[in-house]
């Protein structure tokens with residue numbers, strides 16, 4: 057099996073690389089940057105290119121069975137600040153990638169959407185895949201639009217695909233200095249002795265889950281005979297931000313201070329994904345408890361100083 061991962065040097069992509077190599081698969085990575093956290097393992101072919109580099113992508117796609125499309129610029133906050141750039145950098149390059157996949161005869165495209173933003177405010181909890189998609193950020197809207205184009209490629213041109221909608225993965229190699237990823241950011245603050253900033257009153261609920269569990273789910277999503285559908289991946293249970301802070305204090309043994317700031321309009325109040333479909337179809341469930349996952353992430357963050 058030969059797999060190509062766009063954005064394979066990033067937080068999630070790097071875990072896919074390791075998991076797929078462990079399964080004996082051949083891995084090709086397309087990424088624009090060198091990662092400060094991830095050294096490309098021997099045997100992986102790295103193509104340093106932008107997602108809109110047709111020539112480089114066309115060549116890299118030769119002989120590829122499955123493409124994992126993760127490369128994405130910006131998240132909810134950045135997308136709200138500059139919608140047009142967000143759409144330009146992500147939407148058209150994704151559509152071009154799908155066309156190139158068809159030309160190259162790729163067997164399946166697995167697109168990384170976003171369980172946290174695709175559905176918008178929940179009508180039911182936990183949120184199943186068939187819940188209406190009403191994103192409230194340009195990031196979520198661009199993700200669902202790409203999902204729809206991919207489904208159209210499936211129905212019109214026969215491209216096989218899977219959509220992955222993760223809730224809130226965390227773990228090693230998520231930047232502790234980023235704006236996304238409460239776990240890494242909170243642990244980073246704990247390490248540096250800085251106060252944690254929470255938007256809102258800390259009652260926002262999310263179902264955090266360990267990135268290694270997500271990578272294992274992706275392995276199954278690549279090969280399932282039941283493609284052409286979306287899969288939620290998440291922790292199964294939600295916790296509040298305030299509870300996460302308690303866990304961070306527990307795991308780090310540090311008295312972390314919290315500063316509350318005004319809530320952000322695009323943060324949905326509660327996000328817990330229904331992971332029944334992944335359980336039933338893929339035989340997947342999250343295996344790493346939050347305490348254990350936080351320990352692993354804390355060890356990694358401390359090792360980086």
Ligand SMILES: NC(=O)c1ccc[n+]([C@@H]2O[C@H](COP(=O)([O-])OP(=O)(O)OC[C@H]3O[C@@H](n4cnc5c(N)ncnc54)[C@H](O)[C@@H]3O)[C@@H](O)[C@H]2O)c1
Nearest residue numbers: 063065066067068069087088089106107126127128129168
């Ligand atoms: N991290 C999360 O909490 C989360 C949750 C749900 C979905 N996702 C999605 O999963 C995917 C991976 O997320 P991540 O957290 O690993 O992000 P990341 O920022 O750590 O990694 C993204 C990688 O893509 C590369 N990249 C970005 N734009 C590119 C371009 N135009 N050309 C070439 N390379 C490009 C970057 O260099 C980086 O290595 C993204 O699509 C993201 O939207 C992430």
